[in-house]
Amino acid sequence: MRLLVQRVKRASVVVEEKCVGKIQKGVLLFLGVRLGDSIEDASFLAHKVATLRIFSDKEDKMNLSLFEIQGSALVISQFTLYADCLGGRRPSFTDAAPPQVAEEFYEKFILELKKEIPHVETGIFGAKMEIELVNDGPATFIVDSKKAC
Numbered sequence: 001m002r003l004l005v006q007r008v009k010r011a012s013v014v015v016e017e018k019c020v021g022k023i024q025k026g027v028l029l030f031l032g033v034r035l036g037d038s039i040e041d042a043s044f045l046a047h048k049v050a051t052l053r054i055f056s057d058k059e060d061k062m063n064l065s066l067f068e069i070q071g072s073a074l075v076i077s078q079f080t081l082y083a084d085c086l087g088g089r090r091p092s093f094t095d096a097a098p099p100q101v102a103e104e105f106y107e108k109f110i111l112e113l114k115k116e117i118p119h120v121e122t123g124i125f126g127a128k129m130e131i132e133l134v135n136d137g138p139a140t141f142i143v144d145s146k147k148a149c
Helices: 039-051 099-116
Strands: 002-015 018-023 026-032 053-056 062-065 072-077 119-122 130-144
Touching (some): 002 039, 002 053, 002 072, 018 072, 018 119, 026 039, 039 099, 039 130, 072 099, 099 119
Parallel strands (some): 072 119
Antiparallel strands (some): 002 018, 002 026, 002 130, 053 062
């Protein structure tokens, strides 16, 4: 599994002109599921993102975690995180898990993240979504469950 983590001042997601998720200070998480991922990957990533020290302390150093600042998370499914863009001009998505598998892991990740932090919002799996955000920093990180951060 792969997360694109964006530290935000606020973020929201709209589906069919209706706001379905909205947060203030925290992280906007784009989650991709790869063929061969396991449920353990979901637990690992949830704990990792909750405890990753990416928020500034009083000296403006990244020393605080999402959990420590009591921040929020907005989770968006994003199969395109596993796009292979090296061959040709059209991305290949053969490494992405099929929707049925990806949705199960997406839901598991959300459940695990809710155990770690108090406020988690989501998009709608498989829907066409409009995302708005105010990036804080900007500070953007890629966390992969198969690689060390």
